Amino acid sequence: MAASDVKSDYSDWRKTIILRLQNRNRSQRICFQDLISFHNRLFDSSNALRGENLQLTVQNEKLRQENFELHNRSGSGNGKPNEKIQALEQKLLHQQEELTELHRRKGENAQQLIDLNQKLQEKEKQLQALAGSFADSVAVNTTLRAEIQMYQNNIKELENLNQMLKDEHQALQLAFASLEEKLRKAQDENRALVERLIRYKSKDAEKMNEENENFVRDGAFNPTAFLIQTLGLFGKKQAKLQKELEEAAKDTRALSPDRLRETGAAGAFFASSVPSRVLVKFDAHDGDVNAVKWSPVDRILATGGADRRVKLWDLSKVGQFESKGMLVGSNAGVMSVDFDSTGALILGASSDFASRVWTIADQRLRHTLTGHSGKVMAAKFLGEPSKVVSGSHDRTLKIWDLRSKACIETKFAGSSCNDLVTTDSAGTTIISGHFDKRIRFWDTRSDTTSRDILLQGKVTSLDLSRDAIFLLGCVRDDTIKVLDLRMNQIICSFSAEGFKVGCDWSRAAFSPDGQYIAVGSADGSVFIWNVSANKLESVLKEHLSPVTAVAWDPYNSFLASVDKSKKTIVWGEG
Numbered sequence: 001m002a003a004s005d006v007k008s009d010y011s012d013w014r015k016t017i018i019l020r021l022q023n024r025n026r027s028q029r030i031c032f033q034d035l036i037s038f039h040n041r042l043f044d045s046s047n048a049l050r051g052e053n054l055q056l057t058v059q060n061e062k063l064r065q066e067n068f069e070l071h072n073r074s075g076s077g078n079g080k081p082n083e084k085i086q087a088l089e090q091k092l093l094h095q096q097e098e099l100t101e102l103h104r105r106k107g108e109n110a111q112q113l114i115d116l117n118q119k120l121q122e123k124e125k126q127l128q129a130l131a132g133s134f135a136d137s138v139a140v141n142t143t144l145r146a147e148i149q150m151y152q153n154n155i156k157e158l159e160n161l162n163q164m165l166k167d168e169h170q171a172l173q174l175a176f177a178s179l180e181e182k183l184r185k186a187q188d189e190n191r192a193l194v195e196r197l198i199r200y201k202s203k204d205a206e207k208m209n210e211e212n213e214n215f216v217r218d219g220a221f222n223p224t225a226f227l228i229q230t231l232g233l234f235g236k237k238q239a240k241l242q243k244e245l246e247e248a249a250k251d252t253r254a255l256s257p258d259r260l261r262e263t264g265a266a267g268a269f270f271a272s273s274v275p276s277r278v279l280v281k282f283d284a285h286d287g288d289v290n291a292v293k294w295s296p297v298d299r300i301l302a303t304g305g306a307d308r309r310v311k312l313w314d315l316s317k318v319g320q321f322e323s324k325g326m327l328v329g330s331n332a333g334v335m336s337v338d339f340d341s342t343g344a345l346i347l348g349a350s351s352d353f354a355s356r357v358w359t360i361a362d363q364r365l366r367h368t369l370t371g372h373s374g375k376v377m378a379a380k381f382l383g384e385p386s387k388v389v390s391g392s393h394d395r396t397l398k399i400w401d402l403r404s405k406a407c408i409e410t411k412f413a414g415s416s417c418n419d420l421v422t423t424d425s426a427g428t429t430i431i432s433g434h435f436d437k438r439i440r441f442w443d444t445r446s447d448t449t450s451r452d453i454l455l456q457g458k459v460t461s462l463d464l465s466r467d468a469i470f471l472l473g474c475v476r477d478d479t480i481k482v483l484d485l486r487m488n489q490i491i492c493s494f495s496a497e498g499f500k501v502g503c504d505w506s507r508a509a510f511s512p513d514g515q516y517i518a519v520g521s522a523d524g525s526v527f528i529w530n531v532s533a534n535k536l537e538s539v540l541k542e543h544l545s546p547v548t549a550v551a552w553d554p555y556n557s558f559l560a561s562v563d564k565s566k567k568t569i570v571w572g573e574g
Contacts (some may be wrong), residue, residue, distance in 0.1 A: 038117050046109045053102050056095055056450060059513035063092045070429055077330050077413075124412040160373055161394070168410055207507030256519065273512035273557045274498070274528055274538050275571035280321050281542065282568055284311060289562035291336045292551045297343035300324060300360075300555070301560055303568055309350045313556070315570060329359045329365040335505060336378045336419070345389060355390045357402060369400045371407050377505055378419045382430070382444075391417030391432050399444065411442055418505055419461040423468045423485070431471060433459030435504075437472060439483075451488065455481060461507040462548075465514040472517055474508040476501055482531060494529045496536050502546030502564075511552050518559055520547020526571070542569055 029036075070085045115530040192573075285305030293302045308331065312324035332352035339346055345366075349355045355376050357367040369379075374393030382389045388400040393416040399409040415436035423429040430442040439459060440452045457477030464471055471483040478500050482492040494517070502522035509518055516537060518528045524543035527535055547566035552559055559571040 005041055006081070009224055009568060016107045016155075028127070031127065032120065032495070035120060035123070039120075041112070042109050042113055042116070046106065046113070049102050049106055049109070055100065056102070060092065060095055060099070063088055063095070067092065071176060124184065144230075157373075167185075198314060203426055207458070221364070259407065264287070272513045272515055273553070274516065275540070275557055275573060275574055276538065277572060278542055279319055279558070279570045279572040280315065280322055281570075282313075283566040284313070284562065284568040285309060285566055287566065288548065288564045289566065289568060290333060290548055291348075291507070292549045292562045292568065293337045293339060294551055294553045294558075295339050295343045296554055299556075300343075301551075301568075301570070302337045302339070302346055303562060304337045304348055304573060305566075306333035308332060308334065308350075310334055310346065312339055312360070312363075313568070317574070321570075325363045327363055329356050329358075329368070330354075332375070335376065336507075338380050340381045345381070345385055347378040347379050347381060349390060353376035353392070355379040355388065355396075355400075357388070359399055367402050367405060369398075369405075369407070371398060372396065377417060380420060382422055389420060389422065389430055391420045393417070397430065397442065399433060409444070409548065413440060418459055419507070421462045421464045421471070423464060426447075429465075431462060433462045433473060435515050436458075437475075439471075442513050453490075459503055460501060463507075463509050463517075465510050467514070470510070470514060472505055472508055474501060476517055478503065480508055480517060480529070482517070492531060492534060494534075494536075496525060496527055496539075498525065499527050500540075503548060505548065506546075507549035509550050511557075512554050518550045518552065518561075520550055520561055520563070522546045525561065526550060526559070528559075540571055543567060 009199070025043050043134075043321065067088055070088070120458065128202060128543045179349050194556060196488065235347055238375060284303045285307045287306035289303055289305045290304075291304035294300070295302070299314070301315055302310060304310050308328070309331070310327040312327070314324045315321040327346065328348040329346070330348060330352060331354075332349045332350050336349045344360055346358050346360055348358070353370065353372045353375060355369040357369075369388065369390065372390065372392040372394050374395075376390050378390045379388060379390040379520050380463060381387065381446045382399060386402045388402060389397060391397050391413075395413050395415055395417070397411040397413060397420065398407045399411075400406070401408045411430075413432060413434060415434040415438065417432050417434055420430055420432040423431060428444050430444065431444065432440050433442065435458050437455050437457055437459065438452045439455065439462070441450050443450050445462045455473065455477075456479070457475040459473055460476055461474040462471060469485055472483055472556070473481040473483065475481060480494040481490050483489065486489045498521065499519075500522040502520065506520060511517070515532060516528055516530060518526060520526050522545070524541065524545055524547060526547055528539040528540070540561075543561065543563045545563045545566075545567075547561050547563045550559060550561045557573055559569065561571070
């Protein structure tokens, strides 16, 4: 740093202090201005009297000396006091009286000065007390303003929620009226169709009776020949079916993961193994990575991050990664991603209160689903690619029809939803995990929840085994629960030393065969438990910040994990 800069900083510092002292002097001088003025006048008067006293003392000494000399002279003369001596004595007496008066006035001024100093100290104490009271009042005022603002925000939220409920109620009334009208029309059409069917059946019966009469009359109908012809056709079809079954039994080729992806074999999966080493590690986003998901048909990995992007990565070559595109359109961080069953669509839930659907082939935004009044934490395809279910912090679940681009049903959960899964391909059952420590089960054919399960902490994520029998729940009390949906109860609970759930949306996952479960920890580790053996199988350490989500490749033993410092890691066998 140059000397001029140091001198400039020093000068600015001195100016700042002088300015503050001047401001303080102006603000505090007004209260004591009269008192200080009076004190100054008394001080000046005291100084003047002290000067006069000194002068009188000097004069008194001079007069004493003169008086002494005159006495000496008079003693040497006739012994009579001189008139001049008497005058001087009178003057001396007068000066002594003035001196006495000045001493008295000096004492009074000193007493007044002491009293004024006491009053000044009392005023300063009062000023300090008032300053402390003023500071307390300012703090209380600030707190009250913050509370007022909070209450105003709560009122606005309640008004928005009330308006949303009114709108939904009105929409439901309109939908109900429309459905009633459709039902009435359908019933009318049904009656008309039944009547037409009865008429057609009557005509067919009349026609058949007429043909039977003709056959009998003409002698053309041969029951034996008709039966032989029918049995011959049936025998040919049975032989063809038997031949196809034998050919299928002879094909004993093993199904590879790539063949499974190509054929889309339903319900087929491999026995998973525990990953032990890093295959590839890269920066996926410009901030937190919140979600990760494998494609069901290709070795494509999708990640969603706080940078408002969904990114696609090609991992078909082991140990290498290639960017396959970036899906834009979200106005806030992406909290979850999901592929449809065909791998053609990808769904992203965002903190900007909306969910979005992109097509993988051209990477275009196709649908934006808005209607929630809180950030959307999870969104999944509901059975078919044309339906979506989303869960939000506004304590609701919404079901969307992509064909009509509208919300067709809203379910009120009463608590913020952190994650959800669907249990069957028909999309009739939804399971959601909530902030109030409950797992709720929903039937899309009913308006209310069918049942719920209370846990010991907030539910951060859910995952379902391939056979839809076991449900995995990650809980904020640093445990992992496995539920048997047939018995509707918890059968396993996993925890370990050093394992700590890092955030409210930490995602755990089953392996493809349901043998293992994986979840990230707040210290950057990935914990893997063996479900059947009920033990900790492995701890993978490579991340340097909390791991937010993990995902297994559905047709291999690859495990992907993402964290809060941009990183995505794909793990494989050693």
